[in-house]
Every structure is written in C-alpha cells, then in structure tokens.
Amino acid sequence: MLANRGAVFTVPNALRAKVGGGAALNADAVAKAEEALKALSANFAQWLSDEIVRLEAARTAVREQGRTPAATETLYLRAHDLKGLGATYEYPLVGRIAGSLCKLLEEPAERPAVPEVLIDAHVDAIRLCVRTEMREVDHPAGALLLAELESRTTAHNA
Numbered sequence: 104m105l106a107n108r109g110a111v112f113t114v115p116n117a118l119r120a121k122v123g124g125g126a127a128l129n130a131d132a133v134a135k136a137e138e139a140l141k142a143l144s145a146n147f148a149q150w151l152s153d154e155i156v157r158l159e160a161a162r163t164a165v166r167e168q169g170r171t172p173a174a175t176e177t178l179y180l181r182a183h184d185l186k187g188l189g190a191t192y193e194y195p196l197v198g199r200i201a202g203s204l205c206k207l208l209e210e211p212a213e214r215p216a217v218p219e220v221l222i223d224a225h226v227d228a229i230r231l232c233v234r235t236e237m238r239e240v241d242h243p244a245g246a247l248l249l250a251e252l253e254s255r256t257t258a259h260n261a
Contacts, residue, residue, distance in 0.1 A: 147192040154188060155230055157181050158201075162226050170215040178222070179208040185229065194238050196245045200228050203249070203256045221255055228252060 189198020204225040
C-alpha cells in the first residue's frame with residue numbers, strides 16, 4: 104500500500120518563519136517581558152485569592168445543586184485553572200494540589216462517585232497553602248499534605 108516506503112519527507116517549519124526565522128531572541132525584548140511580569144506579580148496574591156473564591160463557589164454549587172454535569176464541570180474547570188496558574192502565581196504547591204483535584208474529577212461520568220470529603224480536602228488544602236504561604240512542593244508540611252491527597256486520589260481512581 105505504501106509506495107513511498109522508506110522515503111523521507113521534510114515538513115516545512117512554519118513556526119520558525121512566523122517568529123522571525125532562526126535568529127536568537129532579542130535580549131531587550133526578554134528583559135522587557137521580565138519587567139512586565141515583575142510588575143504584574145504585585146497582583147498575583149489578589150488574583151490567586153479571586154481564583155480560590157471561584158473554586159469555593161463551584162464547590163458550594165456542587166453541594167447545593169448536587170452532582171449535576173454543569174456543576175461538576177465548573178468545579179473541574181476551576182481546579183484546572185488553578186493547576187495552570189499555581190506556578191505562575193508563585194504557588195507551585197497549589198498547582199499540584201489543584202492537579203490532584205483535576206485527576207479526581209477528570210472523568211465526567213465518574214464525578215458523582217467522588218467523595219465530598221475528598222473534594223473538600225483538596226479545596227481546603229489549597230486555601231490553607233495560601234493562608235499560611237506554603238508555596239513550594241518541598242515545604243515539609245506541604246509535601247506531606249500533597250502526598251496524602253495524591254495518594255487518596257490515586258486510590259479512589261484505581
């Protein structure tokens with residue numbers, strides 16, 4: 104069936120052409136981007152707090168509305184947002200805990216079976232990390248908390 108078996112096809116690198124060829128990054132542009140990120144970092148605490156408020160609101164909606172597809176999808180999406188934003192907001196531990204919550208809620212058909220206590224443990228752990236400024240995954244208490252949550256998630260998903 105394959106008449107060209109053994110042929111090598113070179114795919115053009117369209118991305119390279121769009122970002123300016125193979126030239127090195129402009130050091131001034133990188134410096135400006137780092138300055139902009141540093142300026143934004145003053146807002147990280149408030150933005151993280153806002154994300155946690157949205158996560159807690161989603162958890163409350165699941166409690167009040169039940170395990171409806173819409174309510175559990177919103178909870179999953181809020182956890183997914185925090186999974187991605189944790190490191191950006193200088194809380195990689197929050198990102199990992201949110202990632203564990205995502206794994207717990209990953210399969211829509213399985214969401215109704217997830218124990219509420221396990222959802223609560225994840226959400227409360229995220230709030231605790233921010234309140235006590237446990238930022239890094241190697242924080243002694245944070246590492247223990249993370250290990251326990253991930254272990255319970257793995258056990259539940261097995």
